[in-house]
Amino acid sequence: MVRIAVERKEGVVNSTGSLSVNTGKYTGRSPDDRFIVYDDKTHETIDWGKINHQFPSGKFEKLLEKMKNFVENKELFVFDGFVGADPETRLPIRVINDHVWQSMFSSNLFIRPTKEELENHEPEFTILCINDFKADPEIDGTRSDIFILIDLTRKIVLIGGTEYAGEMKKSMFGVMNYLLPEKGIFPMHCSANIGEKGDTALFFGLSGTGKTTLSADPHRKLIGDDEHGWSDNGTFNFEGGCYAKCINLSKEAEPEIWNAIKPGALLENVVLKDNVPDYDDNTLTENTRVGYPLDFIPGAVIPSVGGNPKVIIFLTADALGVLPPVSRLTKEAAMYHFMSGYTSKLAGTERGIKEPKSVFSQCFGAPFMPRPASVYAKLLGEKINKHNTVVYLINTGWSGGPYGVGKRVKIKYSRAMVTAALSGALDIVKYTHNDLFNLDIPTEVEGVPSEILDPRNTWIDKDSYDLSAKKLAQMFVENFKKFDGVSQEIIDAGPKLPQ
Numbered sequence: 196m197v198r199i200a201v202e203r204k205e206g207v208v209n210s211t212g213s214l215s216v217n218t219g220k221y222t223g224r225s226p227d228d229r230f231i232v233y234d235d236k237t238h239e240t241i242d243w244g245k246i247n248h249q250f251p252s253g254k255f256e257k258l259l260e261k262m263k264n265f266v267e268n269k270e271l272f273v274f275d276g277f278v279g280a281d282p283e284t285r286l287p288i289r290v291i292n293d294h295v296w297q298s299m300f301s302s303n304l305f306i307r308p309t310k311e312e313l314e315n316h317e318p319e320f321t322i323l324c325i326n327d328f329k330a331d332p333e334i335d336g337t338r339s340d341i342f343i344l345i346d347l348t349r350k351i352v353l354i355g356g357t358e359y360a361g362e363m364k365k366s367m368f369g370v371m372n373y374l375l376p377e378k379g380i381f382p383m384h385c386s387a388n389i390g391e392k393g394d395t396a397l398f399f400g401l402s403g404t405g406k407t408t409l410s411a412d413p414h415r416k417l418i419g420d421d422e423h424g425w426s427d428n429g430t431f432n433f434e435g436g437c438y439a440k441c442i443n444l445s446k447e448a449e450p451e452i453w454n455a456i457k458p459g460a461l462l463e464n465v466v467l468k469d470n471v472p473d474y475d476d477n478t479l480t481e482n483t484r485v486g487y488p489l490d491f492i493p494g495a496v497i498p499s500v501g502g503n504p505k506v507i508i509f510l511t512a513d514a515l516g517v518l519p520p521v522s523r524l525t526k527e528a529a530m531y532h533f534m535s536g537y538t539s540k541l542a543g544t545e546r547g548i549k550e551p552k553s554v555f556s557q558c559f560g561a562p563f564m565p566r567p568a569s570v571y572a573k574l575l576g577e578k579i580n581k582h583n584t585v586v587y588l589i590n591t592g593w594s595g596g597p598y599g600v601g602k603r604v605k606i607k608y609s610r611a612m613v614t615a616a617l618s619g620a621l622d623i624v625k626y627t628h629n630d631l632f633n634l635d636i637p638t639e640v641e642g643v644p645s646e647i648l649d650p651r652n653t654w655i656d657k658d659s660y661d662l663s664a665k666k667l668a669q670m671f672v673e674n675f676k677k678f679d680g681v682s683q684e685i686i687d688a689g690p691k692l693p694q
Contacts, residue, residue, distance in 0.1 A: 205295060206461075207467065207470070210470050210472070211458075211460070211472060212457050213456050213459070213462050213485070214460070214462065215462040215465060215467055216296050216463055217463075217479065218357075218358040221359045222359060223480065224562070225362070226562050227248075228342050228343055229362075230248045230249065230337075230343070230344050231249065231345045231346075232251075232252050232255050232346040233249040234348050240373075240565075240566065241565050242565065242566055242567040246561050247565050250336065250344055252346075255344055257335070258330065258344070258353060259323075261335070262353060262355065266328075271292065271293055272293070272294070272297070273289060273290070273298070274290040274292075274302050274305065275287075275313060275318060276288060276307050276308050276435070277308065277312075278306065278367050280306060280419075280500050281428065281500060284378065284424065284426065285306070286370070287318050287319050288319070288320045289318035289321045289322070290321075290324065290363065291321065291322065291323050291324065291325075293325045294358070296461065297324060297326065297358070297363070299461055303436040303461060303486045304436040304438060304486055305364070305434060306435035307488075321350065322352045322354065322366065322367065323351065324352075324363055326355070326358045328356065329341065339356075340356050341357045342354070342355055345366055347373060352366045352367070354366065361438060364434065365562070372560075372565060373565045376571070376574065378426075379426075379427075380425065380426045381424065381425040381426075381574035381575060381578055382423075382424050382571070383397065383560075384399060384422065384563060385399040385400070385422075386410035386421060386423075387419055387423050387430050388415040389418055390416075390617065391415075394502075394505045395429065395502045395503065395504045395505065396410075397504045397507045398410050398510055399509045399510060399560075400509065400511065400512075400591075401536075401540070404512045404592075405609060406421065406510060407420040407438075407439045407440065407452070408439075408448075408449055409591075409613050411439075411449065411451035411492060412610075412613075416494045416496045417451075418431075418432050418499045418501045419432030419433070419499050420439065421437070422434055425503070425504070425578055429502040430500065430503070432499035432500070434489070434499075435489055436487055436488045436489050437452075437486070437487055437491075438484055440482065440483065441456075441474050441484060442474065442475075442481050444474040449606075451493070454491075454493075455487045455491035456472070456485055456487070459487065463483065463485070463486070464482070464483050464484065465485075466478050466479060503578075506586075506587070506616055508586075508587050508616060509559065509586065509587070510589055511537055511538045511589070511591070511592065512551065512591050513539065513590045513667075514552065514592055514593060514597060515553060515593070515597050516593035516594055516596050516598070516650065516654075517663045518588075518632065519629065519634060519636045519649065520594065520604050520648060520650070521587060521588070521590070521616070521621075521648070522635055522637075523585070523588075523621065523634075523637070524586040524587065524688075526579045526586075527684045527685050528586075529575065529576075529586040530575060530576050531686070531689045532689075534678060535555055535557070535671060535689070536556040536557045536561060537555050537556075537667075537674075538554060538559070538592075539554060539592060551598045553670070555670075558571045558572070569678065569679075587621070588634065589616075590604065594650060595654060596654060597663065601653070607642070608642070611640060611641060611642030612640055612643060614641075614642070615637075624639050625639075631665065631690060631692075632668060632690050633691050636649065665692070665693075668692055669692060672689065672690060672692060675689060
């Protein structure tokens, strides 16, 4: 596949032996160009609004025909595989591309079938991703000349005009997030790993908060880095690969990802200097990426399934620098923070994001969650109750001040907090209560300076901290008002504004 790609001048084999490609104008997702077809199946089950945009069924049919005519007699590349590592619930898919490197991406990121499975493969969902086809907004009903259209009735995803490969994987993530709740399965935007004693842990968070980095642990086996389901049988990965950010990648801080960049891996928008990847260069985008098969991570769990999680970690990158670096959550607080999904959009992940921007992304993945947040939160609460799962909130964002003044919490400190949570060390330490954010903060974590555990201590100007903290608490309260039918117990588990 690499040989063909080079012949077609769709990429360059760099010094690591991996393939380097440039996705052109679009180096991140285009959420405003993503639509779901509005019909009898979806009109009452989708959380329509600013994230889930409606698209007419008739317009979809016409655009599909135009795409079919466009690709007639053109060279296409087909990948057949699965979404979901659990044989009982996996979704057979077919991906059709007009660029061979995008087919390589599909092979790396989705689950590859065995020879026997391929012979009997019958796709239930199809992705038609034609980079060279552009829409005419006035005729086709799209917002621009690019589009990501999901039809849950026809079971087809149409993608055109953008070469950003992440649109394919995230489209199928959204499909799974729609389908699985009907089966009582909790779909999750999280990474997952498993310890030597078989203890499974989940890491929730938006791109850039540390899901991939913190779950790639040399002392634990990786189940997956981004998309999972939690059924009665336990945890299972949706994917067969990883899609890791590369910006400022170093061998010392992230050895597992560094070593996975080898023949068979696919680098996106990483600048090459004398054919050597420069991971510190953000000339093309902050959202540089590498896609590779899951088994490129030593000790990865294949097939990628695990047990019921003992620990859940919510990751947030607080650009205001006021949340504690680690705190423990009750079940109600876990549901509150899950529905809130507070974090910061980091540069490059979406078009137009140049610096961290505070945002509430419900379920730690609003762009990919088509159903109302309460549907997913209810499943989370049921799972926590049934399996006595412990939940922590870890801030991998800023400390000592907001973005531009403070500094990001060091990865080694975040790793130490995660280690303490997974080992049970945080079960036996003392806690103090932060009244404003209504959070329990440990007074000590091995490997972490105790003075940074209370974020107020890290600010030189304490009055500025207090103002910023109250501002964020108010943001939490105002944001949560949008949710209907939430119990008072969950509301009371959030921040408490001073009277």
